[in-house]
Amino acid sequence: MNCIQLTQARRAAADREVRQRLSASLSRHLEVSLGRLLMLLAAVVPGVAAAEFDYALRAQRVADGVYAFIGKTEDFTPANGGNIVNTGFIVAPGGVIVIDSGPSRRYGEQMRRAIAAVSERPPVLVINTHHHPDHFLGNQAFGDVPLAALPATIEGIAGEGNAFAENLFRLTGDWMKGTEVRVPQRPLAAGRTEVAGRRLRLLALDGHTGADLAIYDEASGVLFAGDLAFFQRAPTTPHADIGRWLAALDQLAAITREPGFHALVPGHGPLARDAAPLLQTRAWLTWLQGALRRAAAAGLDMNEALARPLPAEFAELPVAASEYRRSVGHLFPAVEQEVLGGGH
Amino acid sequence: MKFPMTIAAIALAALMPAPEAAALQEAGDPLASARWVDMQRTVLGGAPMLFDPRVKVIAPATAENPLQVPVTVDASGLGKVVEVIVFADFNPIIEVLRFYPEAVPAYLGFRVKLQQSTPVRAAARTADGLWHVGGTWVNTVGGGCSAPTAGSASKDWQRRLNQVSGRQWSEGELAGRLRLRIEHPMDTGLVAGIPAFHLEEIEFRDAAGQRLMRLQTAEPVSENPVFTLQRGAVDGPVEARGRDNNGNTFSARIAP
Numbered sequence: 001m002n003c004i005q006l007t008q009a010r011r012a013a014a015d016r017e018v019r020q021r022l023s024a025s026l027s028r029h030l031e032v033s034l035g036r037l038l039m040l041l042a043a044v045v046p047g048v049a050a051a052e053f054d055y056a057l058r059a060q061r062v063a064d065g066v067y068a069f070i071g072k073t074e075d076f077t078p079a080n081g082g083n084i085v086n087t088g089f090i091v092a093p094g095g096v097i098v099i100d101s102g103p104s105r106r107y108g109e110q111m112r113r114a115i116a117a118v119s120e121r122p123p124v125l126v127i128n129t130h131h132h133p134d135h136f137l138g139n140q141a142f143g144d145v146p147l148a149a150l151p152a153t154i155e156g157i158a159g160e161g162n163a164f165a166e167n168l169f170r171l172t173g174d175w176m177k178g179t180e181v182r183v184p185q186r187p188l189a190a191g192r193t194e195v196a197g198r199r200l201r202l203l204a205l206d207g208h209t210g211a212d213l214a215i216y217d218e219a220s221g222v223l224f225a226g227d228l229a230f231f232q233r234a235p236t237t238p239h240a241d242i243g244r245w246l247a248a249l250d251q252l253a254a255i256t257r258e259p260g261f262h263a264l265v266p267g268h269g270p271l272a273r274d275a276a277p278l279l280q281t282r283a284w285l286t287w288l289q290g291a292l293r294r295a296a297a298a299g300l301d302m303n304e305a306l307a308r309p310l311p312a313e314f315a316e317l318p319v320a321a322s323e324y325r326r327s328v329g330h331l332f333p334a335v336e337q338e339v340l341g342g343g344h
Numbered sequence: 345m346k347f348p349m350t351i352a353a354i355a356l357a358a359l360m361p362a363p364e365a366a367a368l369q370e371a372g373d374p375l376a377s378a379r380w381v382d383m384q385r386t387v388l389g390g391a392p393m394l395f396d397p398r399v400k401v402i403a404p405a406t407a408e409n410p411l412q413v414p415v416t417v418d419a420s421g422l423g424k425v426v427e428v429i430v431f432a433d434f435n436p437i438i439e440v441l442r443f444y445p446e447a448v449p450a451y452l453g454f455r456v457k458l459q460q461s462t463p464v465r466a467a468a469r470t471a472d473g474l475w476h477v478g479g480t481w482v483n484t485v486g487g488g489c490s491a492p493t494a495g496s497a498s499k500d501w502q503r504r505l506n507q508v509s510g511r512q513w514s515e516g517e518l519a520g521r522l523r524l525r526i527e528h529p530m531d532t533g534l535v536a537g538i539p540a541f542h543l544e545e546i547e548f549r550d551a552a553g554q555r556l557m558r559l560q561t562a563e564p565v566s567e568n569p570v571f572t573l574q575r576g577a578v579d580g581p582v583e584a585r586g587r588d589n590n591g592n593t594f595s596a597r598i599a600p
Contacts, residue, residue, distance in 0.1 A: 167485065170485070298513075298516070298518065299511070299513040299518040299521045299523065300518070301414060301416065301453040301523070301570070301572045302412070302414035302453075302455065303402050303403065303404070303414045303415075303416045303453065304416075306404055306414070325404070325406075325408060326408045328408075329407070329408030329409040329412065330408070330409060333412055333455075333568070333570070336523075336525070336570060337509070337525060337568075339511070340509040340510060340511055340523060340524075340525045340570070341509040341510075341511070
C-alpha cells in the first residue's frame with residue numbers, strides 16, 4: 001500500500017536530546033505546587049450555591065457487612081461536585097476496609113462520617129482501585145489509615161495526581177476546596193489475602209488504565225469491579241487499552257459465574273446482581289473500537305470521526321455522546337496509525 | 345498601493361449567493377477576539393482582507409485533548425487560492441502552518457496543540473492579493489504547547505523519527521483523499537530544557553513531478569502529524585518529502 005523511503009541523520013544529537021527531555025519532564029513534575037495552584041484557581045472559579053457542599057452520601061447495603069455509595073451517572077459538574085463515582089466499604093471483624101475515597105477531601109470526610117453511622121469499627125485500610133482522581137482524592141480524610149493500591153496505581157497517583165486534581169477543581173469548583181493528593185504507600189499484589197479478618201481476592205487487571213484493581217469479597221460474594229465496569233453510563237477512556245480491557249472483562253465475568261457470586265459494584269452506575277455491567281461495558285468498547293477502525297479505514301480524519309452519529313443501541317445511554325467525543329480524542333490517533341501502516 | 349477595499353467587497357458580493365454575501369465583512373471580527381487587531385497587523389501585515397464564510401475552519405467547539413485538536417481548513421469555495429495561513433490568536437506561538445495549494449483544492453486537515461481556548465483561523469490569499477479570513481472558537485483545558493511530548497518520554501523515538509506512512513483512497517465518497525502521517529515529536533521549545541524541534545517544509549508531487557501542494561509547518565502542529573489532502577479526480581502515486589529544523593529529511597511514495 002505504501003512504499004517508504006527514509007533518511008535520517010544526527011543520531012548522536014538525538015540521543016543527547018532524549019536524555020535532556022527525560023530530565024526536563026521529571027523536574028517539571030516536581031516543581032508543581034498544588035496548594036498554590038488551587039489557591040489561584042479558587043480566586044477565579046465562580047462559587048457554587050450547593051448547600052454546604054453536602055454530597056448527601058447514604059450507604060447502600062449490598063450484602064451482610066458490605067455497602068456502597070452510588071454516585072450519579074453524569075459528567076463532572078459544579079452541581080454534582082464530582083459525586084459521579086461509586087465507592088464502598090466492607091465491615092470486617094478487625095475494622096472497616098474502604099474501597100476508593102471519592103473525588104475530593106469533602107467527599108472523603110463525608111464518606112467517613114457515613115461509614116461511622118453504619119459501623120462503630122474504625123477504618124483500617126483504604127484501597128484505591130486505580131489512579132483516576134474521583135477514586136483517590138478523598139484519601140486525605142483517612143490520614144490515620146494505611147492507603148493501599150497496585151504499584152502502578154501508586155506511581156500514577158504520584159505522577160499525575162496533581163494535574164488531575166487541578167482539572168477537577170476546574171470542572172467542579174469549590175467542592176474541591178482544601179483537597180490535596182495523598183499517595184498510597186502500601187503496594188498490593190494480586191491473589192487471596194486476609195485483611196482485618198476478611199478474605200479478599202485481589203485481581204490485578206488493566207485496560208481501563210495501566211493498573212485496575214478489582215476486589216472480590218469471598219464471604220459475601222460481592223465483586224467491586226472498579227472502573228473496569230460501567231453500568232447505565234458510557235465508559236471513559238483517557239488511559240484505556242481496549243484489547244486489555246476486554247481481556248479483563250473476561251476475568252471478571254468468570255467470577256460472576258462462581259456459585260458464591262452475589263452482586264457486582266461497578267465503578268460508575270447502579271449495583272447489579274448479575275454480569276449486566278460487564279456485558280454493557282463490553283458492548284460499548286467493542287462498538288467503539290470497531291467504529292474508530294471503520295472510520296479510519298474509510299479515510300475519515302478526526303473531525304469527521306467526531307461527527308459520526310451514535311448507533312441507536314447507545315442513543316439513550318447517559319453521557320454517551322460526550323464520552324464518544326472524548327474517546328475519539330484519546331484513541332483515534334493510534335487507530336489511525338494502524339490503518340495508515342505504523343511506519344516501517 | 346492601497347487596495348480599494350470597498351470596491352473589492354462589492355465586486356465579490358455580486359458574485360456570491362445572498363446569505364454568504366451578507367456575511368462578508370471588512371471590519372468587526374465575527375469571533376470578537378481581543379487579539380484580532382494584532383493578528384491583522386502581525387499575521388497579514390495589514391494587507392487587504394475580508395471575513396469570508398467561504399473559508400471554512402472546522403474544529404470541535406470543545407477539544408478534549410489540547411495536544412491533538414483536529415482542524416480542517418476548506419477554502420476550496422474560493423476557487424484558485426495561492427496561500428493559506430492558519431493561526432490561533434491566543435496560542436504562545438500564533439502561526440500553525442501555511443499551505444500553498446498549487447494543483448489541488450485549498451483543503452487541508454491536520455491537528456494542532458493549543459495552550460488555551462482561542463480562535464483558530466485560516467486566511468486564504470487569492471491571486472488578486474486579497475486575504476479571505478474564516479475561523480472558529482475552540483475551548484480547551486489547554487496546556488498543549490507547554491506539555492512534554494510523548495516522544496520526549498519514549499526511549500526509542502529517535503529510531504522512528506521521520507518514519508512516514510500514508511494512503512490514498514480512490515473509491516467511494518472520499519475518492520481522491522490522501523493521508524500522510526509522519527513520526528515527529530514537534531517539540532515547541534516551550535518546555536524547559538527541550539529545544540524547538542519540528543518539521544518545517546513538506547511537499548507533495550504527482551507521478552509527473554508536478555507539485556500538488558507545499559506546506560510550511562510550525563511548532564503548534566501536533567506530534568506525529570497527520571495531514572489530509574483532497575486531490576479531486578486525479579489518480580496515481582504521490583511523492584511526499586519533507587525536512588525538519590534540524591535538517592532531518594524524509595521522503596515517501598504513497599501508492600493509490
